[in-house]
Each structure stands twice: as C-alpha cells, then as structure tokens.
Amino acid sequence: MNDDLFLLTLQPVTHDLGGFKVHRTLPNKERTTVGPFIFFDQMGPAHLPPGEGIDVRPHPHINLATVTYLFAGAIDHRDSLGTYRTIEPGAVNLMTAGKGIVHSERSPASVRPGGPELSGIQTWLALPKAKEEMDPAFEHVPKDALPVVEGTLATARVVMGSLWGASSPVTCHSETIYADIALQPGGSVPIDPEADERAVYLAEGDASLDGMPLQPSTLYVLRPGIAATLRSERGAHVMLCGGAPMDGPRFVWWNFVSSSRDRINQAKEDWKAERFPLVPDDAVDRIPIPEIPKTVSYP
Known part of the structure; x- marks a missing residue:
C-alpha cells in the first residue's frame, strides 16, 4: 500500500449466491463507512442459466438509503410504498428507508427465458441522525438524466453529488460523491479532493492511481486532500465514492443500519412480529430474520 495515497486497502468478502457472486467491501473490520x-457490494458479472433469475424476497430496511446501479442486466424493484420500477444499466434507483420500508428485487420475467445477465453495484448510505426516521421514499433517475463528463479517453457518469463541474439530480441526504468511470485503453481522469472521505474501486479491467496498480474488487480509501490521476492501459471500469464524515458511529445488523443499537433491536422485533408494511403484489414469501447475519458492523 502506498502510504502517500491510501489510508486503507479493504479486501472483499465474497459470497456465492448460486449462479453469481457478490464481493462486499463495506462494512469492514477496518472501516465501517x-x-x-x-x-458496498459488487454483484456479478454473471450470466444466469435460461429460465432462472435473481429472486431477493421481501425484506426490511431502516435508517438508510439504498442505491442500485447496474452495468448489465435488469432488476424489478417493488416496495411497500407501492413502487414498481425496472432498473436498467446506467440508471439509479434510490430507496430511502427512513423509519422503515420493505422491498423485493427480482429478475424481470421478460429476460428469464434467455438467462439474465447481472452486473452492477449496490450500496447503502447511512442517513444523518436528523433524517434517520424520515418518511420512506423512492426515486428513479434514468441514465439520460445523469451528467457525463469527458476525460482523456475516458467518460465519467456523475451518479450522485457534484464532480468535475457537473452535478447529478439524484437526491443526497448528506454530502455525497459517487461516479462511474469508464477508461478506454490509455485513458485517464483526475481524482480531485472534492470530499473529505473518498475511495476508488476497480470493478473491471486494469487501472492504477498515480502509478499504483489497483486490484479488482478492492476498495482503496484515499488520504484526505490528495489529488491523483487514475489511468488504465487496457481499459477499466472504476467507481469513485465518498462524502462528508458521518455525524457519529453507525451500527449494522442484517438489513438494518442505525446510530442506535436499541433502534436496530426494535426493528428485529418488528420484523419478527410482522409489524412492517407489506409489498403489494409480493407479500407472500418474505425473508425470515437470520440467527447470524452475513452483514454486521464492527465496534
């Protein structure tokens, strides 16, 4: 690790979900946010067998916002607000859980016969304490509404926040930056100190930052204030994420995020007692609360 550039290098935990893999770099024992x-999850890339698809049954969230961003494939989103929306590559689904929401994610019926593709990034954003219990909401922003900035043999789509002089229309509940950077062979783009906390993630291909090679599926947390240049010799897909530090620690247990462990415990009981709202047209088969979740925070 280059101590001049990187504070931390976060290696993924990989889960095989049957037909595709998920690489998870946050939360991490070394860093929660x-x-x-x-x-921070990378889904795929994968091509599922004909007739199959992903079926993430209804499950709850509190005190966070989920951001789904695809490179390939499509996902049907349904939630307890009555939302039904298909997301496709380059668009954004922002679901704000606030005081509580339930949703499901499934491959559309139209793509199952040929075997669905799946590739993309799903992230959760912790909400500021003042907004943790806000009313739940859903927002879909199409690909064409997101600004694209041209670099040297490179393009960068600004998914959230403001970068390189362009601003995304996606709602930010706190200071946030998020970008999808596509580098052609020989391409480069500057990584400016636009936020206090930043990280880069090599999703596909090869890339380096100021000459330091990046490993795939690894989240590199940058030192505050440094400016660097991202380059690729053969082409790459890189995500840039970050923003202002959170206003205090956050805890994660399963699908629940909060500044309060008591609030998470209440959410556990509410899900067990079926006090969360139902998802219209997808209310029968929900995910039971696990004894030991795969996603937990670290003190």
Missing part, C-alpha cells in the same frame, strides 16, 4: 457509504 466512507462518507455516508456503509455497504
């Missing part, structure tokens, strides 16, 4: 980002 980067700006508001408290969960």
Whole structure:
C-alpha cells in the first residue's frame, strides 16, 4: 500500500449466491463507512442459466438509503410504498428507508427465458441522525438524466453529488460523491479532493492511481486532500465514492443500519412480529430474520 495515497486497502468478502457472486467491501473490520457509504457490494458479472433469475424476497430496511446501479442486466424493484420500477444499466434507483420500508428485487420475467445477465453495484448510505426516521421514499433517475463528463479517453457518469463541474439530480441526504468511470485503453481522469472521505474501486479491467496498480474488487480509501490521476492501459471500469464524515458511529445488523443499537433491536422485533408494511403484489414469501447475519458492523 502506498502510504502517500491510501489510508486503507479493504479486501472483499465474497459470497456465492448460486449462479453469481457478490464481493462486499463495506462494512469492514477496518472501516465501517466512507462518507455516508456503509455497504458496498459488487454483484456479478454473471450470466444466469435460461429460465432462472435473481429472486431477493421481501425484506426490511431502516435508517438508510439504498442505491442500485447496474452495468448489465435488469432488476424489478417493488416496495411497500407501492413502487414498481425496472432498473436498467446506467440508471439509479434510490430507496430511502427512513423509519422503515420493505422491498423485493427480482429478475424481470421478460429476460428469464434467455438467462439474465447481472452486473452492477449496490450500496447503502447511512442517513444523518436528523433524517434517520424520515418518511420512506423512492426515486428513479434514468441514465439520460445523469451528467457525463469527458476525460482523456475516458467518460465519467456523475451518479450522485457534484464532480468535475457537473452535478447529478439524484437526491443526497448528506454530502455525497459517487461516479462511474469508464477508461478506454490509455485513458485517464483526475481524482480531485472534492470530499473529505473518498475511495476508488476497480470493478473491471486494469487501472492504477498515480502509478499504483489497483486490484479488482478492492476498495482503496484515499488520504484526505490528495489529488491523483487514475489511468488504465487496457481499459477499466472504476467507481469513485465518498462524502462528508458521518455525524457519529453507525451500527449494522442484517438489513438494518442505525446510530442506535436499541433502534436496530426494535426493528428485529418488528420484523419478527410482522409489524412492517407489506409489498403489494409480493407479500407472500418474505425473508425470515437470520440467527447470524452475513452483514454486521464492527465496534
């Protein structure tokens, strides 16, 4: 690790979900958040067998916002607000859980016969304490509404926040930056000190930051204030994320995020007692609360 560039290098925990893998770099034993980002999953890339698809049954969230961003494939989102929306590559689904929401994520019926593709990033953003119990909400922003900034043999789509002089229309509940950077062979783009906390993630291909090679599926937390240049010799797909530090620690247990452990314990009891709202048209088969969740925070 280059101590001049990186504070931390966070290696993924990989889960095989049957047909595709998920690489999770946040939360991590060494770091829980980067700006508001408290969960960072790379899904795939994968091509599922004909007739199959992903079926994430209804499950709850509190005190966070989920951001789904696809490179390939499509996902049907349904939630307890009555939302039904198909997300496709380059668009953004922002679901704000606030005081509580339930949703499901499934491959559309139209793509199952040929075997669905799946590739993308799903993140969770912790909400500021003052907004943790806000009313739940859902927002879909199409690909064409997100600004694209041109670099040297590179393009960067600004998913959230403001970067390189362009601003995304996606709602930010706290100071947030998030970008999808596509580098052609020989391409480069500057990584400016636009936020107090930043990280870069190599999703595909090869890339380096100021000459330091990046490893795939690894989250590199940058030192505050440094400016660097991201480059690729053969082409790459890199995500940049971050924002302002959170206003205090956050805890994660399963699908629940909060500044209060008591609030998480209440959410556990509410899910067990079926006090969360139902998802219209997808209310029968929900995910039971686990004895030992795969996602937990670290003191």
